[in-house]
Amino acid sequence: MDTVMTITAYGKNSEKAVTLAKKEIENLDKLLSIENKDSEIYKLNHSKSQNLSADTLAIIKKATDIARLSDGAFDITTEPLTRAWGFYSDTENKIPDKAEINTLLKSVGTEHIKISNTTVTLDKATSIDLGGIAKGYTASKVSNIMSENNISSAIISLGGNVTAVGKKPDGTLWNVSIADPDDSSKQIGTLSVTDCSVVTSGGYQRYFEQGGVRYHHIIDPKTGVPSKSGLKSVTIVSTDDTLADALSTAIFVMGIKKATDLYKNNTALFDMVLVTDKGEIYITNGLENCFSSQRNYEVIKP
Ligand code: AMP
Ligand code: MG
Numbered sequence: 001m002d003t004v005m006t007i008t009a010y011g012k013n014s015e016k017a018v019t020l021a022k023k024e025i026e027n028l029d030k031l032l033s034i035e036n037k038d039s040e041i042y043k044l045n046h047s048k049s050q051n052l053s054a055d056t057l058a059i060i061k062k063a064t065d066i067a068r069l070s071d072g073a074f075d076i077t078t079e080p081l082t083r084a085w086g087f088y089s090d091t092e093n094k095i096p097d098k099a100e101i102n103t104l105l106k107s108v109g110t111e112h113i114k115i116s117n118t119t120v121t122l123d124k125a126t127s128i129d130l131g132g133i134a135k136g137y138t139a140s141k142v143s144n145i146m147s148e149n150n151i152s153s154a155i156i157s158l159g160g161n162v163t164a165v166g167k168k169p170d171g172t173l174w175n176v177s178i179a180d181p182d183d184s185s186k187q188i189g190t191l192s193v194t195d196c197s198v199v200t201s202g203g204y205q206r207y208f209e210q211g212g213v214r215y216h217h218i219i220d221p222k223t224g225v226p227s228k229s230g231l232k233s234v235t236i237v238s239t240d241d242t243l244a245d246a247l248s249t250a251i252f253v254m255g256i257k258k259a260t261d262l263y264k265n266n267t268a269l270f271d272m273v274l275v276t277d278k279g280e281i282y283i284t285n286g287l288e289n290c291f292s293s294q295r296n297y298e299v300i301k302p
Contacts, residue, residue, distance in 0.1 A: 001029055001135055002089070003159025009146060010153040010169045017149040021142045021156075028141065031056050032134045034079070035089060044120060045079065045127040051119050059130055059137045059242070060113070060120060066133070066246040067110045070262070074250035075221035077112055079129035080104045085226070086208075087217045093208035095215065101224035108221050132201075132218075136245025139163040139197055143241060160205065163197045163241055173290070179204075181232035181275055188281060189273070189293030197241040201248035202233035202275075220253050229255030230277050237287060238270040247272075256282065260300055267302045 005025060009017050031053060033039040044050035052060070063076045081104050086093040096104075107125035114121040122128065130137075135158045146154045146165045154165035155174055164174040173192040180186040181204045191198055203216035203226070220227040234252045238244040247270055251259045256274055263272065263284050271286035281297035288299055 001025075001032075001131075001138070001159065003135070005159060006157045007142065008155050009151045009165075011151055013149040014151060014154075017146055017151050017154070020149070021145050024141050024145060025138055025158075028055060028134070028138050032059070032130050034129055034131065041128065041130060044122065048124065048126075049119060049121040054118075055137070055141075057115075057118055057120070059133060060128070061115065062137070062242055063128075063130065063133050063246065064110045064113060064115075066243065066250060069266075070247070070250035070254060071258070072109070072221055073253040073258075074132065074246050075108060075110060076128040076130055076133070077108045077110060077126050078219045078221050079127035080107060080125070081219045081221075081224050082129055082131075082217070083127075085215065085217075085219070087206065093210075093215070095210060096224075105224045108224070132249035133242060133246040135159060135161040136197065136199060136242040139245070140241035160201070161197060161199045161241070161245055164193050164195060167194050178235050178273055179233070182279070188275060188295055189291055189297070191235075191237065191273070191287065192290045192292070193237065196237055196239045197244040198235060198237050199244040199248040200233055200235045201252045203252070204232070218249055218252050227253040229253055231255060231274055232277055232279075233275045234259075235273040236270050237272065240269070243270065263300060264302050 007018050007021050031040045040056045066074045084096040112123040112126040139161050142156050143163050152166040153169050156163040162176045173194050175190050175192050176198040177187040177190045180188045181202045206217040207214050216226045218227050234248050236244045236248040271284040274282040283291050284300045
C-alpha cells in the first residue's frame, strides 16, 4: 500500500494480535496492489474479467455504494486518469492534454463495472484502483483481529488512516492530531476519540508542481483533473473504517457545500473536519466535544 504502517496493541495477547495483523496486511496488499503482476486487481485490470476473493469483492462493492452516496465523487474507475497524470510509481508526473483526458473520461464511472456472483467484469477501456479505500478496509480487518484477540487498547496507523481501538491503557481517550495542510510538521487541532477511524485526505499528501501550479493526486472523476473544490484537507471520523477512508477522498472532491448536504442527510454515518483553501476550519456537530484547537473554527449543525 506504499505507506508506513504502525500498529500498537496493549495487553495479554498483544504480540500475537500484531503478528496476525501484519500477516493480514501483507495478504491484502498482495490482493490489492495495482502494480504487482500477481495481484487480483492487476489481473482484473489486464484481463478485464476476474473471479475474485471475498475481500477484493467486498471492497469493490463498497466502493460502488460510496460512489452512489457521493454522487460519483468517489470513483475507483479513475485509474486511467491517475495513470495519465503519472501518479503510479513507474510513471513520470505529467499534465495530460485535454483530448487524452476527454477520451479517458469515457471509460470512467461505476456503470463500467459489472458484478456477477464472484466475478467482476470491466468494460474494455476501464481499470480500477482501490488506493482511496484499501487502507480503510485493511484497518477494519485489523480492528477485527484486535477484538478477536480480546485486545481492548490499540492504535492502528496505516498512513493517514488512524483507527482507535478502545481507550489508552490508562483509560483515557486516544488523541489523534490533524496535520496543518500548509506545514504537516504542525497541527491544526486534536481529536480525542475511542473505537472509530480518523482519516485525512489532502492535496498536500502527494503532488507535483509545474509552471508554478500544484497538481495533487485526487482526481475529480467528472473533469479528469485534480479536484479544485476549495478544500485543503478533509478529515473523516466514523465507526465504519472503510467508509471513513473512501469519504475523505470523496469529500475532498465534493467541496464544503456538497459535503454539508451529505452530512445533514447522514449524521449517523460520519463527522468531519474541513480546512478550506483560505485556511478556515469547519467541524461537524458530532465533534464539538472531542475537537480541541488553538485556532478559530465553525461548527456545521445538522
Ligand atoms: P486517499 O489518500 O485515501 O485520499 O486516496 C487517494 C488515492 O485514491 C489516489 O492516490 C488514487 O489512487 C485514488 N483516487 C484518486 N482520485 C480518486 C477518486 N476521485 N475516487 C477514488 N479514488 C481516487
Ligand atoms: Mg481515502
